[in-house]
Amino acid sequence: MTGTARPLHDRVAVITGAARGLGAGMARELARRGARVALLGREEATLAEVRDTIPGAMCWEADVTDDARMNQVADEVRDRMGHASVVVANAGLAEGGPFGESDPATWRRVIEVNLTGSAISARAFLPHLRTTGGYYLQVASLASIGAAPMMSAYCASKAGVESFAHSLRAELAHEGVGVGIAYLNWTDTDMIRDADEHPVLRELRAHMPRPARKVYPVEYVAERLVRAVEHRRAAVYAPAWLRATQLVRAAMPPVVTALSRREIPRLQRETSFEGTGLLGAGGLADAQGRSPRWQRPAPRR
Template sequence: MTRDLTGQVVMITGAARGLGAALARELAGRGARLALVGLEPDELQAQAEACGNGAQAWTADVTDQAAISAAAEGVRAAFGRIDVLVANAGVATGGTLRIADPVSYDRVVEVNLLGSIRTARAALPHLIDSKGFYLQIASAAALVPNAVMGSYCASKSGVEAFAHSVRSEVRHLGVGVGIAYPLWIDTEMVRGMDEYPAFTIARKGLPWPMNKTYPVAPAVRALADAVAARRVHTMFPRWLWFLYANRAISPSVTPFVVGRLARRAEKAHAQAPKRLGLTGAGGAADDATRSGE
């Protein structure tokens, strides 16, 4: 059943840029009231103004339980309720385990997995009160383990399993839980990945259409539809259902498909060594937050 989103209070993490910001604007256009959470106060405020309809912004690091819990309490105080949580905050880096920057590699898991857990923990009491909906943004990376993306694949597989577990825990409380699996969406994070030759080789060497970059607008429409319908699984693009249905064989097949890409990626990195840090402006914001800038 599709629900009218008019007046629904939606809390989105990672809302300063990219998919989170675009989804906020899409949901605002459908009448929702937006609570935007992220690391960049100026960008968040600009997005809140773009959303209109009384949208507000909170600055919080999702890996900081006290900060994200305070943000959730602030949203409840400002709007009176939280009807929908979209756990979208995420970062990425490229590089095989041998060549990746250890700090950035580990940070991907901290933000994407532990950040989602802490976000859900903060918002869940409010979702129980409203019998609301929690949408976890995972990735096609949860379906196919890819070379040069070990930490990202691990983090997205982790949030998928986590959200499935939470669904079982809160179903009797009237809370719905869904998982979204976007592929390569044309955001700053994905474009930032292409700054690293090692990652570019691994991504663009994938078979078509797995190497294709998809536009933001249809992706956020699919996510907004998922919120309205409280959909359990959302694939974008829709052909990912094929990978979902055949994921049992993926770990056995992918080494033969992408193993050669890992060798090429490491060779490219050796020829032009560069610290493989977090990608895009969002990654830079996370780096700045941890360094205290």
């Protein structure tokens, strides 16, 4: 995929969580650089809307935690588009709130989608990548490097996908399959906009250092990640300054603990810390897809 002016030209690229946000943004950027994109997600109608904006794109409704369905989709992508050269494990969920009062099913679902779903996606499309000598990009997070309070499921899952990708890279290196990790900060998706509606997460972001509070446009993040795909990078950081956190990651847990010991009691006196449920339109779609009677509680302000 490297060594040419257009390394993605006519390559098949699969993106999970492609119905909106970063997944849709990456699909458009991949297509702009010549790739033929396969869109995977939970929301068939929304996926079709994204598909219709991208010439030659195809879409499949799929739950990334469903092994059988993902294997079926991988076969259909191969039959209709050819073997994938790029797989982007982008599908993800988030929820916030105190761990002790969190809903066990919601907490578990974040782990299932973010970590297990990424592994199922990799397993389903691994025959493709072995055939094409392709590249797998795992979307991780600053939370993979430094965990934050009130986001235990999300942080645990993103630390898990980082370790998974490191292991997979070492395992596949001799076969010519590349594996990259994308470390992201706050990106302007409906998940992040929804997070700011909940005091527990709004306060969490507000108390981060100033550069770490900034929310970055989807287009900026998507462009950086697709450029990394073109060059088969082992790691990509969006924004670029996140790379520096790798140098101090061992020092981050005690610093976060010290700040939390001081700030959480103060914040609890000022606002109610309650579980958010699954965040964003994607979280709502996931919950409704698993339980038609599920209703999300209105956030307290």
